[in-house]
Amino acid sequence: MYELADAYMDHLTIEKGLSANSITAYGADLCSYLNYLSDNGIEDLGDADTTAVLGWLVYLTRQGLSAKSRARHLISIRGFYKYLTAEKLVSVNPLKDIDIPKTGKHLPCVISINEVELLLNSCDVATPKGQRNLAMMEIMYGAGLRVTELISLKVADVNLDAGLVRVMGKGAKERIVPIGSKAKDAAKIWLDQGRPMALKQLSSDFLFIARASKPMTRQSFWKIIKKYALDAGIARPVSPHTLRHSFATHMIEGGADLRSVQTMLGHSDISSTQIYTHISRDYLIQMHHEFHPRRYF
Template sequence: MPHLDLLAGQFLDYLVVEKGLSEKTIASYRTDLSQYFLHLRSNGVKNVSAEDMPLIIGHLSEMEKTSLSPRSRARHLAALRGFYRFLVQEEVLAEDPSRRVDLPKIGLKLPDVLSIEEVERLLAMPDTTDSVGARNAAMLEVLYGAGLRVSELVTLKRHDVNTEACFLKVMGKGASERIVPVGSHAKARLEFYLGTARPLLLKGRESAHLFVARAGKPLTRQGFWKILKKYAEHSGIRKQITPHSLRHAFASHLLEGGADLRSIQMMLGHADISSTQIYTHVARKHLQEIHEKYHPRG
């Protein structure tokens, strides 16, 4: 099994690229994991395992004795839960030992959702007269238009796309496959990319991957994150933008437009609808703003 610090580094990279967490949150997670690793080592434990539940509970009990607030302990447990879930997802562990440890309910933190106007500004940034720009434009449109995770976006294969029927076949978490529709804008960008830009990028090479770099290799999550960061800086949008921001925007804009929660759950690939329900809070805030603006008693 890889060293604890190596596993922690991989997990923190995942939080940056896949989850789009802020630098402050990443620093907190790093501190939480370091404290937990000290607890493991003080108990003579060198590696994590699926049998770590007593160690997790013991560590949280020690933290309680230091008069740490319930909110801080809950955040700490959230970091450990995320870490263990990541290890299961990466097949380092067969089971998550933190899943039966209670997490105090301290309220939901709503994602900072991009407006439709902000998304449109971002999607307009790539120069589509260039083959790389055309590829980037297609990637942005698909990410927002289908609500994909960035890992799902960069692992799409050429045969996963059906532009005629306007859908994508997406391989999600836990090897779960789902069909996601794409709209007219994403279809147009994809058709242009496939017909013009992709052959230029491949230069006669063959590739099963949908989105390719100049050498014909698939674009990585980190590579796409750098591209998005550049466009975000040039777009003039002041909100923090990550690949996950467009997934949040996809779900929130659908809900605000009248889509039902179950349909959004299916398109996002959430196994549990409770993961999707956070967007009802975003929509509720939007409705409240509409009421205050337009209702005579608002």
């Protein structure tokens, strides 16, 4: 890896004619990237995939680098891979789906998988309201929905046999998203038991209803989640959007590719999805212990 980096530096000096200061800056960025790969058990650039590059960006973030500095690092590495692919020294460019970080964009608030469990377990499923609230949170976390998408769901939008929901997203763009078995089970209990009791012989096309068969509002659902978070003992602020953020983060941590998560979230631009690539330190340690060749100690 370092020999290829030296060849690239020669290329920048001789063929591109960059200044000494620029060469120094490129060299420092390359060194940071290669050292990160080496520290994570990657000694061949051909083994560095998109996940490795994203992990490096997370590392830079945790080192306190601003979005502007991370963008500069990424530009340096992008030029490096452009050179490598042009010279046919690598066959795959792991940066092809990674855009330059936007400045001023903060990492979203997420909760851990254990905290999600605590939140969901706070529902009293012996009551219709508890059944409704659990189904709402399970579907929101299971499919990564926006709160407006969630409260706008109609009964006809849910196919429990297939485990899918039809969502009308921003710009009236429709997408189909899987919800998983836990969300399916919670939705079935709500539809079969809680919802008929809550309707009290009234009718509504909406999946989730409040008083007098009216659809749930964003404000009401925010208050519901806030109460459950307090009951669960979750110290950090939790909002409906926290479940969407957590869905995306946990999917990526679990190995899902960015394009799939982008589709499920309904993002038109993959750069919006890349903000979820911050991976917890515990997760990185877990991955190291699981995959590093000298992990047995």
